[in-house]
Amino acid sequence: MRSEEYVHLKDALSKNNEQLSTMGKMVVLPSSFTGGPRYMHERTQDAMTYVRHYGRPDLFITFTCNPKWPEITQLLSEGQQSHDRHDIVARVFNVKVKHMMKLLTVGSIFGKTKCHMYTIEWQKRGLPHVHILLWLEEKMRPESIDQIICAELPDPDINPDLYQIIKTTMVHGPCGSFNLKSPCVVNGKCTKNYPKEFLKETQTGDDGYPKYRRRSPADGGKTFKLNGVEIDNRWIVPYNLVLSHTFGAHVNVESCNSVKSIKYICNYLNKGSDQASFSVQDLDEVTNYQAGRYISSSEAVWRIFRFPIHDRFPSVMHLAVHLENVMAFFELCQVDDFAKTLLYVEVPAYYVWKNNRFDRRKKGKVVSGYLGVKKDQVLGRVYTVHPGNTECYHLRLLLHEIRGPTSFSALKTVDGVIHTTFQAACRALGLLEDDANWYRTLDEACISDSPYKIHELFAIMLVFCHVDDPPKLWEKYRNYFSEDIKREVERDGGNVELLLDVIYNKCLILLEDIVISMSGKTLLQFGLHSPIRDERFIVTNRQYLRELAYDTVYLTKVVTENVPKLNLEQKKVYDEILNSIISDSGQLYFLDAPGGTGKTFLINLLLAKIRSEKNIAIAVASSSSESDIAHVLRETKIIIWDECTMAHKKGIEALNRLLQDIRGCERIMGGVIVLLAGDFRQTLPVVPRGTRADEIKACIKSSIL
Structure with missing residues (x-):
C-alpha cells in the first residue's frame, strides 16, 4: 500500500514530532x-x-x-x-x-x-x-x-422442457404457513413477500421492482403439486x-x-x-x-x-485528490487547449495515465474540432473525501466544478479574487449556498450507505461542516436516517405510520449520541429538536408499541360523533372517570348495569377518548413485573374490566396486588383508575360457595379489597 499517499497523516505527524512516541500504530488492509x-x-x-x-x-x-x-x-x-x-x-x-x-x-x-x-x-x-x-x-x-x-409457469404442452426447468429451479418455497422453518420466514412471514398477489397485467411497483403479471388459475395460470402444496404463479421467481x-x-x-x-x-x-x-x-x-x-x-x-x-x-480510473494526479492535470491544462475544456473527472476518457503524466489516447472515437484527440469508454472517479477533512473535501468539490484549472491558486480564484481557502472559493461560487453541497452529499450517501453510516455522515456535517440549516436537512432525509428503526418496528408488529414520532425520536437519540461523542454538544445546540429520553420512546417493547399504534385521527372522530349520544347517566360516568384520570385520583369504580343498557358503548367510548390522546387504556392484564406488558401497566391511564362479576373475587384482589407491586404504589390498584363493569343480577346464581353476593357488592362499592 502506498502509505505516502496519506498526506494528512503525514501533516499531523510533522506538526507533532514531540508526540510521535505516544502515537498508536495503524494496520491497514489495502x-x-x-x-x-x-x-x-x-x-x-x-x-x-x-x-x-x-x-x-x-x-x-x-x-x-x-x-x-x-x-x-x-x-x-x-x-x-x-x-x-x-x-x-x-x-x-x-x-x-x-x-x-x-x-x-x-x-x-x-x-x-x-x-x-x-x-x-x-x-x-x-x-x-x-x-x-x-x-x-x-x-x-x-x-x-x-x-x-416472466413470473408464470410455462405451458407444459407447448414447452415441456422449460416447464420442467421452472418447476425445479424457479419456485420459491413454499414457505410461511406451509413451512415455518424455511430460512426466509421471520415471525411467521416470508421476508421475500411470497406468495405474491395474482395480477392480470404487469404494474410498476413502489419498492423499485415491478409487480409482474401472475395470472390465477381462473385466468389461465398453470399449477402443479409440490410436497402436497398446490403451486401456482404466486410462487414463481421472475x-x-x-x-x-x-x-x-x-x-x-x-x-x-x-x-x-x-x-x-x-x-x-x-x-x-x-x-x-x-x-x-x-x-x-x-x-x-x-x-x-x-x-x-x-x-x-x-x-x-x-x-x-x-x-x-467500461473500466473506471480512480483519481486521487491533492496528489500527483491533480498536479499532472494542472500541467496538462497549461499546455493542452482541449484539456482546458475538461473537468478533472472527464480526463480519463481522453487521456491515459502513463509515467506519471496524462497522454492522449491513441484508440477511440475521434473528437471533432480537436486534432489528435480521441475518446474512449473509460470513466473517471475521484476518490471520496471525508467531510471532516474540510479543505480536501472542498478541493474535491471545486475539481468537479471548474474546467481546465492550471494550479491550486487557479481553483481558488473566483471573479479575479484569490480566496484563502478552498471552502471560501466554494462559497463564493455559490456551491455552499442553501447547503446545496450537503444535499448532494446526502443524496449520494442515501443511495449506497446504511442508516448507521448516514447517521455518522450527518453528525460530521453538524459538528465540522458549518451546515446552514440543519433542521431542513433533517426534515428531508429523516426517513433514510430511520430505515433500520422502521424495520425494527415492523418486525415487532408495530404500525410504522402511527409510530413515526417514536421512530424519529429514537433516530434523534442515536444521532445525538454520535454528536456528543464527537463534540460534547447536544442536537439542541445545532438547532435540532432535543430527543426525549424516557421509556415511552424506546422502540423495543412489542406490547407498548401495540398500545400506541392506534389511529388517533379515527378515534378522535369516533369520540366527537358519539359523546353527544350519551344519556345523562352515561355522561355522568364518562365525565367522572375522565376527571379522575386528569386529577390522577387513583379511584376504583364499579359500573353496575344489566345487558342492553349501553354499558359496552360507554366503555368503548372511554377507551377511544383515552387512546385518541395517545395515552394507554387496556382491558384486563396479568403479568410479571419485568415483562413488556408490565411496562404497559405502569404507563396506563385506566383499566376497564368488563363482565368482572363473572370472575372470582380473588382475581380482583390479585389484580390489586399486582398493580401495587408493578407500579410501586400502595394505593388501591396501584393508583391507576379502574373501571369494573358487569351485572350482579345475572351473576347471583354463580357466586362461589361461602361468599354472599351482597358482601362482594358492598365490598367493591366501598372500595374495600
Missing part, C-alpha cells in the same frame, strides 16, 4: 486486496459511477450454480456427489458465467449494452452465484417488461425464458426502476464476508478481516484457481 472491506467499498463506488454516467441499471440478474448440470455430474466418480468436487463445480460455473456474459453483451439478447458489472458470492452450503448489473443502450419501458421477464432454457438453473431476472433497487444491489457488493465474532478487543484491519471468517470450500477453490470475483465494463 483496497488492492481482493475481497477486503476497502476493495468492496471501491466496487460499490464504481457501481455508483456507472449510475451517475448512465442512470439506473435496467436489469439485475442473479445466476446460481446448478449442481445437477451434466457438465458436473458426468465428471464425478462413482459414489461422488457435487459437494465432493468443488473444483469441478468452480470450473464449470466459471465457464457458465463467461457464457452468460457473452450472451448479454456480445449476443445482446436484451439489446445493446452500455456497461455491466458483476460480483461472485457463495452460499453457506458452498454453491457459487453471481449478481449482475446490466445497463442497456435503449432503456426498458414498462410495456416491454413482459417481453423480457425469470427470462432464454436464460432459463439455456442454463437450466436458477436465473432470477429483475427490472430495476428505482434508486431503492440500486441501494439493494450495492448492499450485495458492500456487505463483506461471513464472519463470527468471538471477542471484543482492539484489532488491526488485517486481523479483523481474518477473525472468525467463514470460507467455504467452493470459495477457497475459486480463489486458488484465481477466477475473477468481480468484473465490469
